[in-house]
Amino acid sequence: MTCAHVLDLIDAGPFAVHSAAHLAAARAHARNCATCGPALAALRQIEPELKALGDQSGAPDVRMAVLARIEGIPRVEARPLERETASPARQPWLAWAGAFGAVAAVVATPWTGSALVDTLAPRTGTFTASLVGLPPAGPAALVVALGLFLYAKGLFSLAATAAPARRAGDVDRD
Amino acid sequence: MSDPDRGAIREVRAGDRNAFGRLVERYQGRLFGLVVVVLRDRAAAEEVTQDAFVRAYMRLDRYDERLPFYPWLATIAVRLAQNRLHQQGRTLRREGTPLDSDAGPGAERSPLSTLIAEERSRRLRRAVGALSSGERTAVMLYYADELPVREVARALGVSTGTIKTLLFRARRHLREMLT
Numbered sequence: 001m002t003c004a005h006v007l008d009l010i011d012a013g014p015f016a017v018h019s020a021a022h023l024a025a026a027r028a029h030a031r032n033c034a035t036c037g038p039a040l041a042a043l044r045q046i047e048p049e050l051k052a053l054g055d056q057s058g059a060p061d062v063r064m065a066v067l068a069r070i071e072g073i074p075r076v077e078a079r080p081l082e083r084e085t086a087s088p089a090r091q092p093w094l095a096w097a098g099a100f101g102a103v104a105a106v107v108a109t110p111w112t113g114s115a116l117v118d119t120l121a122p123r124t125g126t127f128t129a130s131l132v133g134l135p136p137a138g139p140a141a142l143v144v145a146l147g148l149f150l151y152a153k154g155l156f157s158l159a160a161t162a163a164p165a166r167r168a169g170d171v172d173r174d
Numbered sequence: 175m176s177d178p179d180r181g182a183i184r185e186v187r188a189g190d191r192n193a194f195g196r197l198v199e200r201y202q203g204r205l206f207g208l209v210v211v212v213l214r215d216r217a218a219a220e221e222v223t224q225d226a227f228v229r230a231y232m233r234l235d236r237y238d239e240r241l242p243f244y245p246w247l248a249t250i251a252v253r254l255a256q257n258r259l260h261q262q263g264r265t266l267r268r269e270g271t272p273l274d275s276d277a278g279p280g281a282e283r284s285p286l287s288t289l290i291a292e293e294r295s296r297r298l299r300r301a302v303g304a305l306s307s308g309e310r311t312a313v314m315l316y317y318a319d320e321l322p323v324r325e326v327a328r329a330l331g332v333s334t335g336t337i338k339t340l341l342f343r344a345r346r347h348l349r350e351m352l353t
Binding site: 007010011012013015038039042043046047049050051052053054059060061062063065066067069070071073 | 191192194195198199202203204206207208211220223224227228231232294295298299302313314317318319320338341342345346348349352353
């Protein structure tokens with residue numbers, strides 16, 4: 001075990017990812033090493049002192065200044081979390097709409113397809129018409145259009161649900 | 175979140191601005207301690223501390239009561255402090271400017287042991303002040319504020335892996351400076 005490796009482990013501190021046996025060996029090395037021993041001792045001493053750095057007994061009192069500044073700000077109210085999280089659940093039909101729309105479009109296509117072939121056959125020929133697959137007319141077109149609309153609506157609804165919600169602690173970087 | 179915090183926040187949301195004063199009183203020292211280390215400037219730290227509280231008040235509607243209040247507040251303060259550093263173009267510099275908050279009240283009358291402890295503390299502050307802004311912010315949030323790595327990462331807007339790297343580097347720099 002080299003000093004460089006042991007120093008790495010010392011600097012990694014609680015984040016060192018090694019087996020307990022490996023860390024014990026590193027500690028044993030540090031106990032007998034003139035370089036690693038003081039380094040380990042120093043960091044052990046620094047940690048509680050770092051904790052004390054946060055104590056600011058001489059901190060200014062900003063209470064009155066803050067209260068004065070918020071005086072003119074309109075009253076804040078809780079934004080119910082349910083509003084954000086429950087909105088997709090309140091419209092479950094949207095999730096189903098996509099599936100329904102897709103099924104409707106698929107089911108309607110052969111039926112409208114044959115009608116289309118009948119309509120177009122005299123002019124384009126049966127083979128060509130079946131390849132062209134132009135949008136159908138009349139009620140069949142409505143069914144397909146409705147199906148596609150619901151499919152798209154359901155699709156975007158799912159996408160909106162999947163979008164990560166903004167976290168409460170997020171603040172703008174201005 | 176502690177019950178006093180929750181109570182105060184509910185009162186604020188019910189329209190009692192003075193209840194917010196209780197939160198300010200409770201956290202101003204801790205928040206200022208964080209910001210002054212990040213900014214290394216007492217006057218700027220006082221401004222940012224104020225701004226952070228005002229910003230927190232304005233955004234209290236977005237605060238999730240189920241989470242502890244201080245990390246949320248610290249996130250706001252850290253980002254404001256970072257913005258301040260960016261504006262000053264000091265983010266990547268490591269000038270090592272000593273913190274001017276060293277002179278605590280009553281230092282002259284302290285016994286020898288206190289003086290020694292204060293000298294150590296002063297050296298440590300100087301060393302922390304010499305770290306990069308990311309390193310010292312991570313150090314303050316992790317060690318001084320005792321936030322878990324996940325919260326520190328959220329406050330700085332980076333991954334937990336980045337925080338571990340920042341803390342690793344910070345520990346190394348501190349060790350090298352103080353031994």
